[in-house]
Amino acid sequence: MQRIELAAGYEISRVIRGGWQLSSGHSAAQSEDPVADMVAFADAGITTFDCADIYTGVEELIGRFRKRYADLRGAAALAAVKVHTKCVPDLNLLPRLTRANVAGIVDESLRRLGQERLDLVQFHWWDYAVPGWLEAAHWLDELRREGKIDRLGGTNFDTAHMLAIAESGVPLTSMQVQYSLLDGRPAKEMTDAAAAHGVSLLCYGTVAGGFLSERWLGVAEPAAQLENRSLTKYKLIIDDFGGWALFQALLRALDAVARRHGSTVATVASAAMLRRPSVAGVIVGARNRSHLSANLAISDLALMAGDMAEIDAVLAKANAIEGDVFDLERDREGRHGSIMKYNLNKGAA
Numbered sequence: 001m002q003r004i005e006l007a008a009g010y011e012i013s014r015v016i017r018g019g020w021q022l023s024s025g026h027s028a029a030q031s032e033d034p035v036a037d038m039v040a041f042a043d044a045g046i047t048t049f050d051c052a053d054i055y056t057g058v059e060e061l062i063g064r065f066r067k068r069y070a071d072l073r074g075a076a077a078l079a080a081v082k083v084h085t086k087c088v089p090d091l092n093l094l095p096r097l098t099r100a101n102v103a104g105i106v107d108e109s110l111r112r113l114g115q116e117r118l119d120l121v122q123f124h125w126w127d128y129a130v131p132g133w134l135e136a137a138h139w140l141d142e143l144r145r146e147g148k149i150d151r152l153g154g155t156n157f158d159t160a161h162m163l164a165i166a167e168s169g170v171p172l173t174s175m176q177v178q179y180s181l182l183d184g185r186p187a188k189e190m191t192d193a194a195a196a197h198g199v200s201l202l203c204y205g206t207v208a209g210g211f212l213s214e215r216w217l218g219v220a221e222p223a224a225q226l227e228n229r230s231l232t233k234y235k236l237i238i239d240d241f242g243g244w245a246l247f248q249a250l251l252r253a254l255d256a257v258a259r260r261h262g263s264t265v266a267t268v269a270s271a272a273m274l275r276r277p278s279v280a281g282v283i284v285g286a287r288n289r290s291h292l293s294a295n296l297a298i299s300d301l302a303l304m305a306g307d308m309a310e311i312d313a314v315l316a317k318a319n320a321i322e323g324d325v326f327d328l329e330r331d332r333e334g335r336h337g338s339i340m341k342y343n344l345n346k347g348a349a
């Protein structure tokens with residue numbers, strides 16, 4: 001597993017295990033022993049875990065994993081484990097958000113994770129029309145300077161807001177965004193802006209909830225309700241990308257590349273994103289360890305120019321997804337925004 005230094009002395013595995021699938025908000029059946037699964041991921045080299053204050057129950061699970069990992073493997077092994085959480089104040093709270101609310105969210109994450117200092121906090125703001133996002137970013141930076149947080153990042157900010165935060169003096173280590181072969185929005189402006197400010201992109205959606213895998217190759221367009229909220233969300237991206245026929249053409253191209261490398265569609269889809277400028281890591285969601293070996297192979301897969309040309313030939317026929325990062329999702333009346341949940345942090349504030 002390749003590792004990368006996001007900032008001086010702050011190193012992560014380039015494949016990050018996503019935690020949303022373990023939350024009670026995700027409908028699919030979960031692992032019987034999620035903590036043992038996390039030990040298996042860390043032992044295999046995927047030592048970075050993504051979660052959030054709003055992924056119900058997941059910070060607690062990772063807290064239990066950290067304790068078990070220290071008991072099993074010792075303090076030095078635990079030190080290589082990084083937990084990337086988020087600070088996502090509820091939409092309803094934004095107009096009256098205080099520093100104490102933000103500090104409360106951070107304290108709650110510290111308690112659940114069993115940490116004295118959070119490794120990376122990724123800040124999210126639901127609505128730019130509500131003032132306060134820059135002030136809140138600075139409150140988080142104060143908490144960082146007080147020692148409660150090691151590194152600060154953002155998630156789902158567009159390029160202009162990311163720049164405003166960085167240029168106001170908040171040291172942004174990373175920006176977590178949806179970025180995949182289907183959704184190229186960050187490539188429009190964000191990748192250059194991130195490079196100019198030393199911000200690393202951490203990408204989610206690289207396997208589109210599982211759509212970018214053999215499971216959907218040659219399968220008819222689903223007509224019924226999909227199995228979970230992730231698939232519902234990524235199906236909208238497939239529609240905007242160019243529809244089911246073009247998506248199937250992409251799967252066929254990925255499958256051809258995968259077969260040449262003895263790999264899988266999902267591994268190729270994530271590996272292709274690790275090659276993109278400014279991308280430090282891919283966050284791949286997992287309910288259990290069933291895809292561990294495929295996802296472990298991502299960073300070592302040596303895609304060749306011919307492989308990329310075959311994939312790019314399909315992407316050349318696709319529509320660009322509208323807007324900058326997360327613009328579609330911010331429109332709460334729109335197709336993408338109307339399926340999201342905006343008030344999940346009730347306990348913390």
Ligand SMILES: NC(=O)c1ccc[n+]([C@@H]2O[C@H](COP(=O)([O-])OP(=O)(O)OC[C@H]3O[C@@H](n4cnc5c(N)ncnc54)[C@H](OP(=O)(O)O)[C@@H]3O)[C@@H](O)[C@H]2O)c1
Pocket residue numbers: 017018019020021028050051155156176177203204205206207208209210211212213214230264266267283284285286287288291294295
């Ligand atoms: N900042 C944000 O707003 C935001 C938004 C979304 C996600 N995230 C983070 O990013 C993580 C990943 O994104 P995501 O939730 O959108 O999910 P994702 O990574 O696009 O999809 C995860 C699902 O894809 C399938 N999968 C994973 N690896 C596979 C492989 N090698 N082969 C075949 N199928 C595979 C699995 O489905 P099955 O288990 O059904 O096989 C898995 O549950 C989340 O867990 C979360 O930590 C953040």
